[in-house]
Amino acid sequence: xxxxxxxxxxxxxxxxxxxxxxxxxxxxxxxxxxxxxxxxxxxxxxxxxxxxxxxxxxxxxxxxxxxxxxxxxxxxxxxxxxxxxxxxxxxxxxxxxxxxxxxxxxxxxxxxxxxxxxxxxxxxxxxxxxxxxxxxxxxxxxxxxxxxxxxxxxxxxxxxxxxxxxxxxxxxxxxxxxxxxxxxxxxxxxxxxxxxxxxxxxxxxxxxxxxxxxxxxxxxxxxxxxxxxxxxxxxxxxxxxxxxxxxxxxxxxxxxxxxxxxxxxxxxxxxxxxxxxxxxxxxxxxxxxxxxxxxxxxxxxxxxxxxxxxxxxxxxxxxxxxxxxxxxxxxxxxxxxxxxxxxxxxxxxxxxxxxxxxxxxxxxxxxxxxxxxxxxxxxxxxxxxxxxxxxxxxxxxxx
Amino acid sequence: xxxxxxxxxxxxxxxxxxxxxxxxxxxxxxxxxxxxxxxxxxxxxxxxxxxxxxxxxxxxxxxxxxxxxxxxxxxxxxxxxxxxxxxxxxxxxxxxxxxxxxxxxxxxxxxxxxxxxxxxxxxxxxxxxxxxxxxxxxxxxxxxxxxxxxxxxxxxxxxxxxxxxxxxxxxxxxxxxxxxxxxxxxxxxxxxxxxxxxxxxxxxxxxxxxxxxxxxxxxxxxxxxxxxxxxxxxxxxxxxxxxxxxxxxxxxxxxxxxxxxxxxxxxxxxxxxxxxxxxxxxxxxxxxxxxxxxxxxxxxxxxxxxxxxxxxxxxxxxxxxxxxxxxxxxxxxxxxxxxxxxxxxxxxxxxxxxxxxxxxxxxxxxxxxxxxxxxxxxxxxxxxxxxxxxxxxxxxxxx
DNA sequence: AATTTCCGGCGAACCGGTTCGACGAATCGC
DNA sequence: GCGATTCGTCGAACCGGTTCGCCGGAAATT
Numbered sequence: 001x002x003x004x005x006x007x008x009x010x011x012x013x014x015x016x017x018x019x020x021x022x023x024x025x026x027x028x029x030x031x032x033x034x035x036x037x038x039x040x041x042x043x044x045x046x047x048x049x050x051x052x053x054x055x056x057x058x059x060x061x062x063x064x065x066x067x068x069x070x071x072x073x074x075x076x077x078x079x080x081x082x083x084x085x086x087x088x089x090x091x092x093x094x095x096x097x098x099x100x101x102x103x104x105x106x107x108x109x110x111x112x113x114x115x116x117x118x119x120x121x122x123x124x125x126x127x128x129x130x131x132x133x134x135x136x137x138x139x140x141x142x143x144x145x146x147x148x149x150x151x152x153x154x155x156x157x158x159x160x161x162x163x164x165x166x167x168x169x170x171x172x173x174x175x176x177x178x179x180x181x182x183x184x185x186x187x188x189x190x191x192x193x194x195x196x197x198x199x200x201x202x203x204x205x206x207x208x209x210x211x212x213x214x215x216x217x218x219x220x221x222x223x224x225x226x227x228x229x230x231x232x233x234x235x236x237x238x239x240x241x242x243x244x245x246x247x248x249x250x251x252x253x254x255x256x257x258x259x260x261x262x263x264x265x266x267x268x269x270x271x272x273x274x275x276x277x278x279x280x281x282x283x284x285x286x287x288x289x290x291x292x293x294x295x296x297x298x299x300x301x302x303x304x305x306x307x308x309x310x311x312x313x314x315x316x317x318x319x320x321x322x323x324x325x326x327x328x329x330x331x332x333x334x335x336x337x338x339x340x341x342x343x344x345x346x347x348x349x350x351x352x353x354x355x356x357x358x359x360x361x362x363x364x365x366x367x368x369x370x371x372x373x374x375x376x377x378x379x380x381x382x383x384x385x386x387x388x389x390x391x392x393x394x395x396x397x398x399x
Numbered sequence: 400x401x402x403x404x405x406x407x408x409x410x411x412x413x414x415x416x417x418x419x420x421x422x423x424x425x426x427x428x429x430x431x432x433x434x435x436x437x438x439x440x441x442x443x444x445x446x447x448x449x450x451x452x453x454x455x456x457x458x459x460x461x462x463x464x465x466x467x468x469x470x471x472x473x474x475x476x477x478x479x480x481x482x483x484x485x486x487x488x489x490x491x492x493x494x495x496x497x498x499x500x501x502x503x504x505x506x507x508x509x510x511x512x513x514x515x516x517x518x519x520x521x522x523x524x525x526x527x528x529x530x531x532x533x534x535x536x537x538x539x540x541x542x543x544x545x546x547x548x549x550x551x552x553x554x555x556x557x558x559x560x561x562x563x564x565x566x567x568x569x570x571x572x573x574x575x576x577x578x579x580x581x582x583x584x585x586x587x588x589x590x591x592x593x594x595x596x597x598x599x600x601x602x603x604x605x606x607x608x609x610x611x612x613x614x615x616x617x618x619x620x621x622x623x624x625x626x627x628x629x630x631x632x633x634x635x636x637x638x639x640x641x642x643x644x645x646x647x648x649x650x651x652x653x654x655x656x657x658x659x660x661x662x663x664x665x666x667x668x669x670x671x672x673x674x675x676x677x678x679x680x681x682x683x684x685x686x687x688x689x690x691x692x693x694x695x696x697x698x699x700x701x702x703x704x705x706x707x708x709x710x711x712x713x714x715x716x717x718x719x720x721x722x723x724x725x726x727x728x729x730x731x732x733x734x735x736x737x738x739x740x741x742x743x744x745x746x747x748x749x750x751x752x753x754x755x756x757x758x759x760x761x762x763x764x765x766x767x768x769x770x771x772x773x774x775x776x777x778x779x780x781x782x783x784x785x786x787x788x789x790x791x792x793x794x795x796x797x798x
Numbered sequence: 799a800a801t802t803t804c805c806g807g808c809g810a811a812c813c814g815g816t817t818c819g820a821c822g823a824a825t826c827g828c
Numbered sequence: 829g830c831g832a833t834t835c836g837t838c839g840a841a842c843c844g845g846t847t848c849g850c851c852g853g854a855a856a857t858t
Contacts, residue, residue: 049814060838065816072817075836092558096504097814099495100843107541107561112530124523131511131542135552140561142506143530143540153534159491162506162539270727299698299728306730328669329698329728331705448844459808464846471847474806496844499813 048089057085068093107140108352109163111154111177113170120268120296122323122341123169126191129345130167137353139164158186165352167191171202172239187359189352191344192241199363201355203347206369207242207293207321210337211249213372214291214319217335219257221289222381223317226254226261227280229273229292229301233265246293246321262287266297273300274307281308288381292320302330313379324373332376340370447488456484467492506539507751508562510553510576512569519667519695521722521740522568525590528744529566536752538563557585564751566590570601571638586758588751590743591640598762600754602746605768606641606692606720609736610648612771613690613718616734618656620688621780622716625653625660626679628672628691628700632664645692645720661686665696672699673706680707687780691719701729712778723772731775739769 171192190202266276310316327334570591589601665675709715726733
């Protein structure tokens with residue numbers, strides 16, 4: 001069976017003769033225009049729909065449809081005739097009409113963090129990779145804020161059938177969004193996992209193991225008093241899985257190694273990071289290292305240490321779980337478990353597409369635990385001067 | 400005229416009696432479910448559409464539609480009856496069907512940078528604010544990669560009528576995307592402006608003025624030899640407006656003040672920033688300051704300076720055009736013209752909505768020129784030791 | 799009491815695709 | 829040379845909303 005190249009065959013490239021190609025047109029809009037360089041017999045602003053194509057090609061609407069989709073054979077010359085008309089008029093099938101007719105929107109929803117005051121860099125990487133991967137499979141991505149009034153936009157997406165499936169970010173251990181989706185059997189994939197992720201589709205990071213790995217790394221270097229800088233308290237309270245599992249992994253590993261620890265929460269910005277370090281050093285000046293999950297605060301953490309006269313890594317070691325792109329931004333570069341955000345976004349899309357294509361396959365997931373990348377922010381404890389003789393650093397005259 | 404609260408009246412809150420409220424339902428999907436806690440007479444998985452509502456309420460489909468939209472009066476008790484059925488069944492009107500019928504998708508497209516290898520922080524702020532502002536007006540946001548094969552996804556968005564309007568980012572001085580949209584009279588708003596933005600809708604930053612302001616700031620502090628760190632060469636070549644206008648402003652202002660300058664391009668990442676500083680100091684060790692537009696390289700620029708033993712701001716001043724969130728990340732915090740990304744995103748949405756609501760109003764735009772925020776990265780020239788006696792800094796043992 | 803106005807609701811057509819059953823012509827088998 | 833297939837195409841129904849024209853009955857007008 002032969003048919004024209006088209007939208008439903010994202011994988012075929014060029015010579016594939018499966019459907020009519022509606023891509024190489026000179027105009028972006030499906031209207032024959034009034035004058036100017038209109039591709040065809042420029043008349044009125046006649047909307048170009050499948051009926052118009054059919055009329056001009058001298059065939060029926062269904063034939064055009066079949067020529068486009070390739071779902072039934074169409075003779076070579078009819079197909080060519082149709083192709084020609086389509087090219088001339090710059091026709092592109094209306095997405096809403098198609099969605100209505102076949103029940104698929106070719107769109108996936110990306111549900112944004114509910115704690116939407118602002119976004120961290122990691123989220124940016126997720127978004128970028130999701131969009132890109134989705135395009136590979138010929139899906140568009142619809143962004144849902146789910147910030148204020150999260151329920152409402154959630155309903156817009158799902159209830160109004162704007163999307164075929166959804167990818168959820170910033171999962172909580174108890175997440176009613178996930179519960180709902182599970183109950184409705186709506187095709188969704190989580191980036192992150194709930195407390196009981198068994199029946200669910202997700203791609204997650206083993207925060208417990210990663211935080212523990214950070215602790216062991218520090219303990220191996222001889223650090224005995226270390227701090228943990230978590231995400232904002234609000235997120236911890238809300239039950240964010242990364243915050244909880246990270247904290248867990250940290251606490252347990254530290255207990256295992258007999259370390260003295262303190263744990264802190266910190267807002268997602270640099271000034272808070274700076275303040276957090278001040279608190280840490282105030283609470284226990286003998287602290288020689290910290291582990292953080294808080295990417296956005298990282299710059300502030302460094303600044304706080306510099307202000308306190310602690311040189312990294314000589315006097316103080318810093319490590320954590322951070323996307324490499326940001327770990328490389330600070331000086332010295334951060335030794336950290338690199339969050340493979342781009343990979344996770346891609347995997348999430350792949351899982352979702354699989355779930356959409358095969359509605360009945362059992363749940364699948366990916367649990368990632370990237371190794372710690374040794375960069376330059378950790379070193380042996382006690383390498384520098386004694387921790388209690390710190391002198392104030394040169395002022396930074398913060399505005 | 401009275402009608403039920405609904406989707407088309409985003410502004411009305413609670414007591415507004417303009418349309419039936421389809422929001423407060425317990426289920427996200429418009430299906431009566433098989434068993435469990437189905438809201439109503441749980442039977443088969445009957446899809447809930449407007450006909451089903453009509454049947455159960457004992458009225459015609461058109462009456463339900465009018466009750467929903469409020470476009471014609473409906474008596475109080477019919478409306479209540481319909482409302483009740485809707486609540487019971489958790490009905491939400493199908494977005495595709497509505498889009499098909501009334502020609503509006505209630506979705507705006509956000510066209511991503513064509514140079515899509517990765518995204519900078521500023522873009523994240525744009526995206527976030529656009530999504531949030533759009534939600535305010537009851538619009539969803541569809542992301543278009545326009546990266547590889549940009550033409551194709553562009554056509555998806557516009558040709559297939561997936562969106563009512565579009566917001567374009569990363570504008571080039573000669574931008575065929577903009578030309579096309581202008582020619583087709585498609586409702587779009589640019590974040591940035593082309594070389595000839597007269598007939599167009601846009602919200603932009605006065606990069607010329609901002610870069611010039613940076614130069615004047617440095618010149619006022621006594622700097623005579625300064626460098627300019629631009630966005631990647633590829634983007635400059637492609638004609639990105641920020642890169643060009645920024646370079647222009649820098650060059651002209653420097654000429655005006657009689658400064659000695661060198662200009663550089665730099666990839667959007669920290670390692671490139673570091674390498675760029677090395678080049679700068681190699682090319683002219685007497686350089687005492689730099690101006691940058693390259694947010695993503697900022698951390699690397701600082702590291703390069705530290706490695707070269709230049710203390711900021713004592714030996715070397717750094718300034719540029721950067722979103723405040725990132726300016727505050729580095730130590731010392733960057734004195735910079737703060738890019739008001741969130742505001743720009745919001746303004747772009749407002750312009751677009753206005754354009755969509757009133758198709759015939761003449762083009763509008765906003766040109767922003769935020770002042771330089773004095774932080775801590777610039778200081779008087781010659782405050783430190785002579786520039787040529789620099790000693791190598793302590794190693795950072797980059798892995 | 800007869801006539802006009804207004805109100806509320808109904809049926810049908812339409813938006814632009816997809817898909818199913820059927821049908822005429824060409825091809826096949828024997 | 830004739831019935832059974834196969835192939836290519838067509839018409840009609842359908843997806844789930846919106847909207848226009850119309851109509852019956854109650855209220856207002858004279």
